[in-house]
Amino acid sequence: MDILAGDTGNSEFLAKNPNGKIPLLELDDGRCLSESNAILNFLAAGSELLPKDSFTLAKVQQWQFFEQYSHEPFIAVARFIAKYLGLPDNRRADYEAKQQGGHKALAVMEAQLLKTPYLTGEQLTTADIALYGYTHVAHEGGFDLTHYPAIQAWLARIASQPQYVAMV
Amino acid sequence: MDILAGDTGNSEFLAKNPNGKIPLLELDDGRCLSESNAILNFLAAGSELLPKDSFTLAKVQQWQFFEQYSHEPFIAVARFIAKYLGLPDNRRADYEAKQQGGHKALAVMEAQLLKTPYLTGEQLTTADIALYGYTHVAHEGGFDLTHYPAIQAWLARIASQPQYVAMV
Numbered sequence: 001m002d003i004l005a006g007d008t009g010n011s012e013f014l015a016k017n018p019n020g021k022i023p024l025l026e027l028d029d030g031r032c033l034s035e036s037n038a039i040l041n042f043l044a045a046g047s048e049l050l051p052k053d054s055f056t057l058a059k060v061q062q063w064q065f066f067e068q069y070s071h072e073p074f075i076a077v078a079r080f081i082a083k084y085l086g087l088p089d090n091r092r093a094d095y096e097a098k099q100q101g102g103h104k105a106l107a108v109m110e111a112q113l114l115k116t117p118y119l120t121g122e123q124l125t126t127a128d129i130a131l132y133g134y135t136h137v138a139h140e141g142g143f144d145l146t147h148y149p150a151i152q153a154w155l156a157r158i159a160s161q162p163q164y165v166a167m168v
Numbered sequence: 169m170d171i172l173a174g175d176t177g178n179s180e181f182l183a184k185n186p187n188g189k190i191p192l193l194e195l196d197d198g199r200c201l202s203e204s205n206a207i208l209n210f211l212a213a214g215s216e217l218l219p220k221d222s223f224t225l226a227k228v229q230q231w232q233f234f235e236q237y238s239h240e241p242f243i244a245v246a247r248f249i250a251k252y253l254g255l256p257d258n259r260r261a262d263y264e265a266k267q268q269g270g271h272k273a274l275a276v277m278e279a280q281l282l283k284t285p286y287l288t289g290e291q292l293t294t295a296d297i298a299l300y301g302y303t304h305v306a307h308e309g310g311f312d313l314t315h316y317p318a319i320q321a322w323l324a325r326i327a328s329q330p331q332y333v334a335m336v
Contacts, residue, residue, distance in 0.1 A: 019276050031223065033230055035233035035234060054210065058207070065232075065233070069236045073237075
């Protein structure tokens with residue numbers, strides 16, 4: 001789907017996700033699931049990426065809701081304005097306004113990653129995958145990660161996973 | 169915690185939630201969990217409020233992420249500006265800007281609730297509880313729910329639950 005061309009606003013797509021957003025997972029039987037983190041957890045069900053312990057599983061969700069409310073609206077949106085819209089004059093104030101919230105989110109992650117190798121502890125989970133996404137390209141939104149050594153080490157730890165596939 | 173007095177910014181609270189937000193659940197053993205929907209699902213674990221079927225459980229999360237990204241930032245924030253800040257002149261443009269996104273979220277809910285009694289189907293889940301919160305007081309943010317009959321019926325359906333307790 002080309003969101004800049006309005007593909008997510010056409011009636012065919014809206015029938016599958018009335019909220020008009022990507023990503024959208026469509027199963028073979030036609031059922032559809034939206035929201036990136038819900039999709040991630042659904043696809044990871046039964047794997048080691050989802051902890052069995054109920055508190056640790058709740059922590060996975062805590063970080064994923066943090067990603068949606070406190071991370072993505074700043075870091076991903078700043079990157080979108082810079083990378084995809086080309087930082088036009090009429091969006092510069094918006095872009096600048098995103099910087100403080102983005103750095104606050106990165107500081108929250110840094111504090112945790114100084115204590116544990118992954119966000120919820122010793123094990124890689126879907127929380128790390130959720131937050132890896134926009135964090136590993138945060139520099140494209142103007143965020144200098146050299147101030148966050150624990151985040152940098154965590155990014156490298158994830159990229160060194162045996163089945164890691166880089167986006168191109 | 170009195171957020172208007174800055175209670176969530178003091179060092180004692182930040183030690184428990186570095187993101188400085190309420191709600192925060194503190195267990196007897198001192199462990200802390202933040203993010204309202206993560207708390208809700210943790211407390212509901214093992215109950216009928218969380219479906220056993222993996223796809224329906226993913227749908228619960230879909231609606232909860234929708235709540236955080238597409239509903240709360242419009243409806244709850246408009247209500248906060250109107251009810252708690254008293255709709256000051258310097259926030260009126262912000263308040264007005266929230267109306268369109270709020271109505272879009274309500275329309276997405278209305279479409280689903282025209283098809284099923286609860287958001288994920290026949291059964292009340294934590295998705296309904298998550299979205300009931302700010303929807304049932306949306307009028308305090310300027311949203312007239314008379315345009316959404318299925319939402320109104322759903323609100324009444326939830327309020328008629330045997331163990332429903334109204335906020336005061």
